[in-house]
Amino acid sequence: MSYPLKVLVVEAHPDEAEMYAGGTMRRLADRGVAVKFMSLTNGDAGHYQMDREPLKRRRAREAYTAARHLGVLDYEILDNHDGELMPDLAVRTAVISSIRRWQADVVITFHDECPGHLDNRAAGRIVREASGFCTNGNICPEVPPLAQAPICLKMIDYGSLDVHQHDVVIDVGPSIDAKLKACAAHATQFYEFAPFERGFIDEAPTIGNWAAERAFILKYWPEFMYALPAMSGGHQFAESFQLADYGRKTSVEDVLKLFAL
Template identity: 85%
Template structure:
């Protein structure tokens, strides 16, 4: 099948692409773009009660369910422990291989140089380091190199709120319901682990009560659901991306033209 564009979102944990870029990737999928999510860890530390092995399996099921809401074509989860991600040679090789196999035109990932979760920073660093080798056939020779380096974008997360540049702002008002349902599919994170960490577990809705689930996510994750004040455009729901200083050189105008949203 021929696609107008191929996008790869590389994150550290199974729920993050949905939260930080789900609205944009759903809009892209709706116009025929092939979107893949790559999680560099299996998320097996993200709970206050479940042990690693059953949690890993449950989070994978949640991820695949979320993908259906967003039109994501492929969802790859590396079997690396949550909390133990390092931007080492093995991870870099896995990222190079994934970018090449997907033949990604655009790669979206985290900032690698700001506060926040160490796994998130390591994921961003792995993409930064991998980007220079995507066209070099002597590196990872088992996977054919790309003809040109992909464009790389940084997505926001809680640690990047104060450093992120809103170079590209996407109105996700038409895809916010799909994004919220994809987030809700990650019940371990949105209705169990994070509410427990924040001390609001008593307010968490019963799974399956969609109006209550929707309201709960909008209440406790507003900075990633509603448009931030720093964004331009006046959109109620928006997602923001920063042009990376690595990968193929480009401009916000070119990216918006490629997105065609």
């Protein structure tokens, strides 16, 4: 099948692409774009009760369910421990291979130099370093190189709120319910682990009451659902991306034209 565009979102843990870029990816999928998510860890530390192995399996099931809500065609999860991601040769090689196999036109990931989760920063660094080898056939010779480097964008997370530049702002009002349902699919994170750590687990909604689930996520994750004041356009719900200083040279206008949203 021919696709007008192929996008790869590289995250550190299953659920992050959904939270930080899910609305945009749903809108792109709706216009026929091929979207893939790649998590560099299996998320096996993200709970206060579950042990690593059963949590890893549960989080994979959550990710695949979330993908269906967003029209994501593939969700690759590397079997690296949560909390132990290192920007080493093995993971960089896996990312180079994935970018090539997907033939990605656009790669989206985290900022690599700012505060926040060390896995997220490592994921950003890995993509930065991998992007320089995507067209070099002598690196990872078992997978054909790309003809041109992908455009690279950075997505926001908790640690990058103060440094992120809102270069490309996407109205996700048309896809907000799909994004919220994708987030809700990650019950371990949105209804269990984060509420426990942040002290509001007693407010967690009953699964199956969608109105309550939706309101809960909007209440406690507003900075990643609603448009931030720094974003332009007057949207109620928005996501934004910063042009990376690596990958194929591009401009805000070129990215907006490419996304055609």
